[in-house]
Amino acid sequence: MRTATYFFIFLNLSLALFEEPAVYPLPFLATSVLEVLCLLVFLGRLTHFAKVTLHNVFWKDTKNICIMVAILLSLTDLAVYGVLRLYGVGSIRWSRIVRPVFLINFAESRQIRRAFRSIRNTLPEITYVFLLFTFSLLMFSLMALKLFGERNLQTAEGLPYFRNYLEIVFDLYVLVTTANSPDVMMPAFDFSSWYALFFIAFVIINTYIFMSLFLAVVYNNYKKHLKNEIRKLAYMKRRKMVEAFNLLKEEEGEQFVVREARWKQLVKLVAPDTSSSHRELLLRISDDEQKGFVDKKSFVQLADLLNIQVVTLRIRRHPLARWAPALYGSTPSRLLRRAVRHRAFVWTYDAIILINAIFIALDEESPYISYAEWVFLALYIIEILLKVYTYEPREFFGKTQFWNWFDTLIIIAALTATILNATLKSTMKYNSQQILDIVFILRVLRLIRIVDSIQRFQVIMNTLINIVPTMLTFGGLTLVVYCVFAIIGMELFHGKIQYFPANSNVPHALECGNPALKDSLFARGRYCKNNFNDFASSFIVLMELTVVNQWHDILGMWIQPAKLYFIAFHIVMVIIIVNIFVSFILEAFFVEYSLEKSEVETAIEQKIQELGMGVQEDELQQEQLLDNMESAEHELEGDGGTKPQSKGLVFKIASKRYRTVDALLQRMFEAEIPLEDEGPSFEEILNLSPSSAVPRSLSSESAA
């Protein structure tokens, strides 16, 4: 259901690829049928919602209203455009801008909506800083006009320098983004060295101070709202648990409690996929004195307990050890496994990777080197096979074994692509460029593995891996902004610039098919392919504008009002969204960093340990696995037959390494609420504003 909705949302968005200024043109009828289909699906999804949720809740929700309006607008526009088209009148498909609304407003994309809410909340503060920034820009422009306007200076291209006020404002705005430094300074600097001071002051105030201030405002709001959302969630959970307790409670002595049988029933209901031994463990934690019931305080913790991913880990025998025990237990086999577990095995392969890197850098043409490639591929395959032989396969390909998965997939892909290429080459005497490119990339990607051998890099890599899921949110955010701007850009600038391959002899090939561009920096830099002629090209131009450099050259040819489009894009994308992205990375890093030090979960870990269930810190195990478990204890274990395995069952707490930042923050905040605190009522929770923070937490935040 969820996947289907996403599929139709992306289908709807990607229609822009096939519509009028198209990469792969489809007839209008086809795209409009597809669009109607998408809209019908959305309508269906919405009616489904309406049935499931309460009537007045449904109509109160702005999301649903937004979707309805968007569907209506799209249909009207489609109809009008279709009719006009029949009569041969051209018009604009303006409703295409509305399409990202579906991506934002469907309940599945909560993260994106939260990001948008965060932006909306940040806007007022950003606006004030922005106004002050604009004021500073206008003041500096006025000074520039007075200082340089009447000097008859010329730019390097021989154009008049700093004559027109509006152009000065634009030039200085570009200087804030640093894109035209130092060009914009040179004429004045050539005239008198002292004028450099003007530009230095400008850059310090506007580029360094104001841009940092934007980041500060965005980051501050991001943090504030994130905390608020998480506080809401935590209170909500606490509240619901208390309500559940009140429903289930029975009197026992002086207090109300939930009895064991009922508790177990509940756990089975809410988490049907937990094993019975896991349930037993949870009960032993909740009811640590084994009184046969769970009191309120422990009951409220149940949700957190269920959230802690306690992995029930059976130390399984290697399948080969079961199927062919004699062979697997024989001396050569044991020696082999011991060798694979040895640290030297890792070192050998690190060395192989380094040699491989040198071979890749060398020239491909000589036959020896292309044979060497086969040798390396074989070596990597042997490594994986050996590891699977030594370690239990299901553990080796466990959910959290990122690097094992990475290795195996890369090697399999490389093997497939290389064989495919060799086949094509030998049978059809033809090198497929695409396949070769993929082979090259895969070959280099294999080298990344070496990073995981160094402990210090692991920490940074883990931060980066943890960030990936939330980065997808930013991907969504960027997608929405890009879509809107790309569609506007295509309407405004479509066909103004054309790209001709290098060897074409069309008259204006060098000027991108536009005589106005003759001798411009745009044409000289061979930027012709940066145009708004189709959806894909527009995306790439917008990407270049996001990177900022040379953006004034990219927009070079367009007339004054079009500059507003680029400035608007810069403000939205660079000042707001990129800053949110940076805030997010900063916050993720700080959370990871403080997590390295503090121990949020120790309380429960200790309990598990007290219960003598043989719980070990997961990371220890994992590292041992990665270091090929060379420790004596573990080798015994692997070789079967000693204490931990005799039990056959070990609980472990799922690795801290692969959790999302959100979950971490939530846990941290929960550690702050006293256990007795039931939190405010539902109404209060929903209206909780970031400024109404608990005084204590605020003061400690400011001190921190």
Place this chain on the structure above:
Amino acid sequence: MRTATYFFIFLNLSLALFEEPAVYPLPFLATSVLEVLCLLVFLGRLTHFAKVTLHNVFWKDTKNICIMVAILLSLTDLAVYGVLRLYGVGSIRWSRIVRPVFLINFAESRQIRRAFRSIRNTLPEITYVFLLFTFSLLMFSLMALKLFGERNLQTAEGLPYFRNYLEIVFDLYVLVTTANSPDVMMPAFDFSSWYALFFIAFVIINTYIFMSLFLAVVYNNYKKHLKNEIRKLAYMKRRKMVEAFNLLKEEEGEQFVVREARWKQLVKLVAPDTSSSHRELLLRISDDEQKGFVDKKSFVQLADLLNIQVVTLRIRRHPLARWAPALYGSTPSRLLRRAVRHRAFVWTYDAIILINAIFIALDEESPYISYAEWVFLALYIIEILLKVYTYEPREFFGKTQFWNWFDTLIIIAALTATILNATLKSTMKYNSQQILDIVFILRVLRLIRIVDSIQRFQVIMNTLINIVPTMLTFGGLTLVVYCVFAIIGMELFHGKIQYFPANSNVPHALECGNPALKDSLFARGRYCKNNFNDFASSFIVLMELTVVNQWHDILGMWIQPAKLYFIAFHIVMVIIIVNIFVSFILEAFFVEYSLEKSEVETAIEQKIQELGMGVQEDELQQEQLLDNMESAEHELEGDGGTKPQSKGLVFKIASKRYRTVDALLQRMFEAEIPLEDEGPSFEEILNLSPSSAVPRSLSSESAA
């Protein structure tokens, strides 16, 4: 003494302006005599230190050793260079790099030293991230070599594209700084649109993620070390106060106390410039039950009490009211003062400023407009005179009245410059360009005042004003880095590029006097004045490199090894120092922001209020002053004769608006230490490491 040391430090640093590749050349004898003089002064300062401090403390301090070594090196180098010069042998004045050591190591520049310590502490972590970043760069370069190296592509300048591995690494490093985007992408993009994906992935990973990671690491360390330093200071102070208490204590009943007389004596001794009424106030706070003695808890707070700038404010009569009471109290005078205090007065002047802005933007040539300038100047002078007439002058020019000072100074300067210019013009028929430029700038600066009329902007402006003192630290830091790099740069690149004015007809004028630069982007952009021929030019080139854009073009002509110089500068300046600067602004903003909400000082403020000394929140008063005190209460007060003035004395707490971030942080941290806690011993305090933070504060930080 302190000023003198700074003077000689800057003299020593600025010697580079007059030495060999000089802006204003001086003979070698003169500069060397000056340098010897500076070194002697430093030596003298050092011997003075040695006398004042204990013997083994002095020799343990690395600062002093550093200075001694630096003096020795400088003298040796000077002697060697002088002797070689006599025999006509050229050599390098390498010891000039050592000069910034004096700026760092003299005890007066504690802030800069702290910043350097912070950098040193950050280095290990930065290094790991940097290594990972380098690894990523090398991997991507390898991929680029494989993907594009054998395609025979050409750049827009017709040069081979992505053939040599080292050049690819450099090009991609430049792309990380975004300086050559999108140029570096265009040839591959023209070849196949899919190759854009390679560059998009590169930019996302290296420019966005890694650069944010650098900021995160720097910011995290900055915060950590700042907190540690402040904690040290706070503990140190607490400890010292406890020691003082133990020295002064007497027994009183069951507890030890300090008696009133002794306490007063102490306060007089440590803060001789407090008025007796201020001392009385402090005593009333410390000994709030008026028992005649101060107990330990209150005594320890004394340092904080003294730090709170309680301004003793006598509500003084206007001097005119004393000298000419009849005139000043007459009806027209009262009406006038009432008018000046009215909100409409501010609005009128805001309108005048706006009209003035339009006039400035208009053409200067027409005589009416140049007359209008005189009118505006007169209006501004009248405004200031009226304000001084209405408000008490000493209050109007109070220490914290930033905008009043700003206004007055700007207007006086503008008046002087305009009169000077007019005189020169009428007597010598000659317009001095410098004076005119200054007049222009002052005229525009006057307009800034309008910002302070809007409440929301005031908050941001205050943050900015508060940041200024610490920005000077960064100025020092930047100065040190620039000095070192400028001196190295001058030795390496001196004379390679020459600048000729536009109309010169020297053969290679257009190629900056260097045939190798023919048709290069460097010459085409007319960058000839960006060279290392003297100290001032080097600084400007380094500034341009700091801004990053086009830096690969600026270094364009130099051969491979020279690129290392530029990369080193980029790493030191952009990755480390600019990030510290951004961290600092972020932190300053957050502190200001949380200060707006939380109230650190209320406890003492409440006490002062309880004591009925008529303390008012300063900001209220200030705003009234700025809003021209239109409230009825205040008008009565201004007109003399009612309650507050009859007392003639009011304490107020100095504005929160003009405090440094350091002081704020210190106060916040102190609020965290419980009053009973005497803190660790001196030894422990000095060895306090940031990681040994109090667990509580750490966990609350991570939650915050």
